[in-house]
Amino acid sequence: MLATMGALGLAPTAEAAGREPVFRAPRAGDFTLRGKGAAKVVIVGGGIAGLTTAYELGKAGYDCTILEARDRTGGRNFTVRGGDTNLDLYGNRQTARFSDGQYMNAGPGRIPQWMVTMDYCRELGVPVEVFTNSNANAYLFNEKAGMTAPVRYRTAKADVYGYVSELLAKATGKGALDSEITAEDQERLLEFLKSFGDIGSKLTYTGSERRGYSVDPAAAGTPGIELGPVPSASEVFASGVGRYFSFEFGYDQAMLMFQPVGGMDRIPAALTREVGKRRIRTGAVVQKITDKAHGVTVTYTEQGRTHTLDADYCVAALPPNILAKTSHNLGPAVQSALEACTPSSAGKIGLEYRNRWWESDHRIYGGITETDLDLAHIWYPSYGHHGKRGLIVGYYNTGSQADNYAKLTPREREERAVAQGVKIHGEKYRSELATSFSHHWRQTPHLEASWHSLSGGPDAPVFAPLNKAAGRVYFAGDYLSYADAWQHGAFTSARKTVAALHERVLA
Ligand code: PHE
Secondary structure, X not given: OHHHHHHOOOOOOHHHOOOOOOOOOOOHHHHOOOOOOOOEEEEEOOEHHHHHHHHHHHOOOOEEEEEEOOOOOEOOOXXXXXXXXXXXXXXXXXXXXXXXXXXXXXXXXOEEOOOHHHHHHHHHOOOEEEEOOOOOOOEEEOOOOOOOOOEXXXXXXXXXXXXXXXXXXHHHHOOOOOOOOOHHHHHHHHHHHHHHHOOOOOOOOOOOHHHOEEEOOOOOOOOOEEOOOOOOHHHHHHHOHHXXXXXXXXXXXXXXXXXXXXXXXXXHHHHHHHHOHHHEEEOEEEEEEEEOOOOEEEEEEEOOEEEEEEEOEEEEOOOHHHHOOOEEOOOHHHHHHHHOEEEOOEEEEEEEEOOOHHHHOOOOOOEEEEEOOOOEEEEEOOOOOOOOOEEEEEXXXXXXXXXXXXXXXXXXXXXXHHHHHHHHHOOHHHHOEEEEEEEEOOOOOOOOOOOEEEOOOOOOHHHXXXXXXXXXXXXXXXXXXXXXXXXXXXXXXXXXXXXXXXHHHHO
């Protein structure tokens, strides 16, 4: 019986340790012959976790109601288009003036292939396209290291890989590895270094066509001119460009990556459609969650009026830092756990340009420029190539860099971001700008965080009260996952909660 339940994902199996249990969505048929029926569930928060909870429970006929404090669903999954407005906690109100077809994903913007997010896109019929996370033609620019001009990723890689290969080959030649690997393996290592660093039979880096060309190769008679001069090893290491290479090795950030066609909010839009608008109340700010012996009462305000909603269960799918400020009777251990979830900051600015000069002048079609400036990253759009207008993410920064930008007025944010970008791209970065919109999550009402850090991870003892029900109240959100700051975390946390709740209702 247990083994069968395990196979159905209804009971833990030994093999499943460390692995996500296979998720089996609740079905109406699960209630047949059990004398049980679907319960009434109130879900606090209409972000990805809350929407997914309602969507999955809805498959078995649960009577779900979502209470969402903001005026739209999606939570941090927010795609900004022309006409969208936002009021931040400092009182800055912005309305986006982006033209038709231009958008900025202010929250999530990229999806790794392995994440469950891709399964939901498939199931919900949300078309996806490649999101270019790394591009050999994008730039690296470390002003603090004394760089006066940006260098292309491909050039920086050729130089760093070239010199590292040369040095390792030399060390090998001097016998430095004799006690580490056999002579035969040293030969194999040298073979690898020759191709990895393009260092030739002399095992010396003298530049490479991999650096790129100042004149591209073309027809006969035009072999092209390789980019020069080649900097010394010392100059290359001093520039610090090598620090950015490992990003794309990460399990979460390696190409290929994907995005929904037309904007990341196609995902919450599809979930909202499936759940049904009549089950979702926006502008409903929860004031109190009361767990009782036989049910849960949620008190909320909507346009100045106070309402209560009674249900059999509650799923708290709002940010932990917000729940920590909401009254509840879930006990001090729950409260301590919520307070131990530290909110983080992140911000982005969308810069819409009158033309796509990064494509025409720089040959950059998507990807990211990395810098040590306070804008951190510049994202080029992975959609609309060769169109008339285009939209760059002019900063995507975190921590104090994000908070410092947030303290400025939207106009000052734009000015500062543009002044930084000009250092990399020149005057067109200013002269071709049409309009901008900036967004900061720590300063966004009802969210007040870009993501959260949980010391010791979500399974640390202090968070245990959030990983099970507190009476009839369950918790869900990306913060309760090993994929914090990813929709995958919200999806899988919601699935875990749905499975636990459904199992209890069936028992
Ligand atoms: N998922 C977010 C992003 O890809 C935040 C994040 C960044 C998470 C880097 C992990 C690593 O930008």
